[in-house]
Amino acid sequence: MAPPTYDLIVVGSGFAGCMTTLNFLETCKKLNKRGHVAMLEVGKKGERCGASRWTGAFLRMDKDLRFDEDWIKEMMRVSNGQADAEYCQKLAMEAHETAEYVRDHGVNLIRHKEDNVFLEFKTNQHFVFPDGGGHAIVNALLKHIEQYPNCDIHWETEARHLLTNTKGAITGVQVRKSDGLLYDLYAPDVMLACGGFEGNREMLAKYVGPKTHELPLIAPGLKYNKGAGLNMALEVGADTAGSFDGIHSELVDTRATKPDAVIWGHNYGILLNENCERFYDEGNRPLFATFEMAAFYLWRDHNNKGYFVTDSTIMDRFRPGWVYESTDQEPVKADSIRDLALKLGADPEKLEKIVREFNAACDKNMPFDLMKLDGKATKGLKPNKTNWANPIDKPPYYAFPVAANLTFTYGGVKINLDSQVLGTNGVPIPGLYAAGELTGLYINEYPPATSVLRSLTFGRLAGRAIAEKLQHPALRSATSIGKSLL
Template identity: 30%
Template sequence: MIRTEVLVVGGGNAGFTAAHAASARGRAVVLLEKAEEHAAGGNSYYTAGATRIAHNGFADIADIVDPDERHPVTVVPPYPAEHYAADLAKVTDGRNDPDLTKVLVEESQETLRWLNKRGLRYRLMYERQAYERPDGSYLFWGGLHVGNTGGGEGLIADHTRVAAEEGVVVRYGHAVEDLIVTGGAVVGVRYRTTGGCVGEVRAESTILAAGGFESSAEMRKKHLGPGWENAKVRGTPCNTGTLLEAALAIGARAGGDWSTCHSVAWDALADHNESNRALTNRLTRQSYPLGIVVNNRGERFLDEGADFRNYTYAKYGREILEQPDSIAYQIFDATLRPMLRAEEYDMPGISVFEATTIEGLAEKMGVDATTFGRTVSEFNASIDRTTTLDPTMKDGRAARVKPPKSNWASPIETGPFYAYPVTCGITFTFGGLGSDTHGRVLSERGDPIPGLFVCGEMLGGLFSGNYPGGSGLAAGSVFGRRAGTIA
């Protein structure tokens, strides 16, 4: 048996942040990670590291981002806390918990500063959230500006290094299977190692940071609905919902929306397109606002330009899953192709069809050429060409077809033409455990369960149906720190 003061279950961003916070108070901390060390890091490893924080413009955050020669010609608009809160309410249709939201938006920057002082590194995300303007300057857009240096890999490397410096004991290959309860309080966990050994860790406080249930096809089908068992798992295969079920079994309250999740457009045909630690986030296809998206009937089915991609990408995976055969194609022409994200559309082994004509492209896609040609022609003819294309803002350059394209409509008319096959990639589930704003897990009666805390993707209540890009890592940091501060 292992004894400690604070036990953290899960070695992603939230779990490590909780460990740092507990260690900073002089607490003895043990962190159990289900994966072996070579496969560790949870979903955080697979991210681009994007972290949404409130700030007052570039001058407010310049001291916490790595130097870059582009900084003098860069514009980073302010993103105040009230805008952050409004974005959360907008994309979730008001289903976000207001108390959790208030904490997140008000503590997001300060928490990042705290992590930066502990040794985590950040940068401006030029390749994902800015466009170079004709005068050579860079304009950031969409409220999301900062990310970890080195992406998710750099994030986990920094967390792991800092934890070692703090004396946090990290044990890999320890899958926690159950919670130990004595007198109504959680006093530890039972685990099984990858070698088959079983054991216990006893602790004064247990912080659950073991993710959602997106890696369990059975739980996806049960809670998200039929068809979700076919979604591709973007991140860790370890998030199977075991600890969620264990907490519910001892009387914890379910929190948030268990029927929806974060899901994106994901390379449909690439080899090894699940839990790919070499390519991680590069299998996403997020330049769709510039082109059009059609299903395998050759028809459009969503508004590609409804908003900046970081307000729509986390829900459009669901829209693709609902299409025939759960596949779609992002369509661009030669004029648009240079504007696509290089990290995603120039990656090795990418799935793409290319042809000099629309008819030839349809043939390679296996789509009816007549329907596809009509879709493209009607789209091209409906574009308001009196408005100039500007990808740095919602430019109102619309295509008035059904469904409409509200912004960034450009004709698909100059060969060669490109089609990128995409399916639904699931990132994490929005349902979790109910807690107060400090991460204390609540019982079904609404009382805190002594000794039990939650953070990261196991914390329910912030997101429903959709989420603003970068708010997941921010929430993991904020509520991980809060849980570790009182554990």
Template identity: 30%
Template sequence: MRSDIDIVVIGGGNAALCAAMTAAECGASVCILETAPKPYRGGNSRHTRNFRCMHKGPHGPLVDDYSEDEYFSDLLKVTAGKTDEKLARLAIRTSEECLTWMQEHGVHFQPSLSGTLSLGRTNAFFMGGGKSLVNAYYRKAESLGVTILYEAHVTHLELVDDRIELVSFAHEGKEKRLVPKAVVVASGGFQADTDWLTRAWGPPAKNFLIRGTPYNRGVVLADLLDQGVSSVGDPTQCHAVAIDGRAPKFDGGIVTRLDCVPFSIVVNKHGERFYDEGEDVWPKRYAIWGRLIAQQPDQVGYVVIDAKSLELFMPSVFPPIKADSLEELAAKMDLPPKKLSDTVAEFNLACGNTSKFHPTELDGVATSGLLPAKTNWARPIDEPPFYGYSLKTGVTFTYLGLKVDENAQCSTGQGPVRNLWAAGETMAGSILGQGYLAGFGMTIGTVFGRIAGREAAKYAN
């Protein structure tokens, strides 16, 4: 048992590192407990690639401007209003100063990626991706004297009245305890515990893929909820996207995501379309497709595109299935050939004038008389060869989490837990009631990680 640590930070991703660095810069002694082995440190953050950032005028790699109100409006669209406006606006406003802070802590940025992302004005892209960001933060944390323990499996936080009295964890084959002055929980959601996911979703969850880290099993979250720490969010709500059906069960990451949906039709196993593929620009709608696929038979969908659309999006790590005819493509994807051909023919007939087709913005090129309609980018699928991908639900992180206030502090029904803060995905449900906005998870983690680190250090000091 050790009692010489001011602050224990549980987790090893972006939010945890932001908290640890901030607390160390405030003069506190900090210990990070990261469940993963060192090569897999960083949680879901190592799979990220950008940070959504408010800015008044050009800012770093960002062009033009992106106001607080426009940012919040974008968030309202994807969450259908299910958000805490005070916390959301806090994250949005603070994001502008975070970009400079990130650079000061070793993060480098690059011009935005092109294609369906269309994010040059709203999102700052990390040079080297999330893994580079994570490595930079670990270097900085170590230079600040932060102690980092890998393969440190936290098993219990002892809540006594309104304080966390000790932290129990397994490390190097031994049961250990720390008695810190303050604790920051930044250990993500519960998505890697597929039994918990199945209890929330039912049997369909058995077919889900977990695109993020296999180490976010919700152990600390469950432990605190069992002790009466206040929760927020719906266990069935999550950041879930449509990913390549050939992706691994865990840790496939962002390279398994498919960005071709706006230029395709998407059918279920029966060869039937079920949703508007062109509803909005991809960064505002890609995260709904995981849930849409989850609602289809066997939790699987199929993308169909033709030759003229193949170069309009960033490819998956897996090559598409290719065929010279729709019937051949259907056979290769185990779809009913006649039904797929009929579905494509019906779609093609509903397409009108495509002269205003524009792949990176809403173009209004829509179908007519078709249900469901395709409201943008509706061009006939008629130029061979034809290409297809299978789609499965890829869960990134769950939204059931710890409820926090504007200081990132946790509470029970009796009031605040005096020395407990939360940041990142483990409290993102405080802001994300449903849906997702590209790059916003990194915004939440960075903003509330810094707040949690600052407040924990203030308490410890």
């Protein structure tokens, strides 16, 4: 029996993979072409593994689904000018259509006006998220994909190697299925959309460095992100982009029984290590500009064990609300700092001392204003808190035990604006595409609420472009499919 032959193979069923697959199918239908596509997923049917299933999928957009026009400036700032400006500009230009696309395919997009948190986004204090999070997006897209008879979804199928002809053009993918055996699937175009390498301890140690094996994953599906796409692309000569030693991590409630239990509001109190010592300026920039680095430093320098402590001034304002309620646990609560420490399992004398010193260092004459960088700072502390340094003196007192969890890796393959994977000589590898987290972009820090948008956007554009090639056989990447294979 001849091995299966497709027009396109998509590796991964997350945001980028589903968008590539569905836009390919829809474009083929418009062109009256029966493009045959295979989508490969290492997880089981219904499991929805990887990162897309678990994220809240915040989108850096205003109520009219317009993208934050200042995001490119932020990318340039945190990367010291090294970010791919053309890629960023294309995302900014295409993001609105992407949001409309997922909305038109059955995803309810909630426009959230934030009245308590000062956002650095230039979106008039708005951001957008899907009702049901990332799970709602991938389920909606998959529902449409399953209506097409010209799409085969291969569950429990691990992509292992890219197949090429003697001249290096892509001709398919070698896979390992649930029976443990290897099979070849053929296609002149392959989209790699299978995430980063946060689930691969060997690669984390190689690229990110020591102690990465001690960094928990923020969601169970990330265990499947083993860097398969990156390794396959490197085998055929792909170039790389992004910070390979960079990771995105977030502070989570260590007691939580659910994934992605992020404690967002580290700005509005004090953040301590396990010895009840402050180690980070909690107010140096707005919440979304600092939550990543607060988590990173706790993991890298402080044994990844800590506490967030605040009082009723904050909790009465923010609860109920998203800032402290991503966890499924109530905050630790006590009428005194000493009792709070005892409930946390922290040293009571140390916690009382650090809160007393923090309160004494706060500028009592500056007004406390959470809706701007208010300049209400401490004096004489190391480190000082530069904004929102309000005394913790209104009982009851509250705390969360926190640790950093790994969300995604930065390093990946280098692509052009058409999502074609570039070789080390800067030329596209014929027939090879990549989108989503697998493509390197972020350097030093992650300006947030953009990873979902970029995965959706470049998957959408690539799926359409690959389908349009069916009208022009001369543009097809590989010839003699099935011959001269590696």
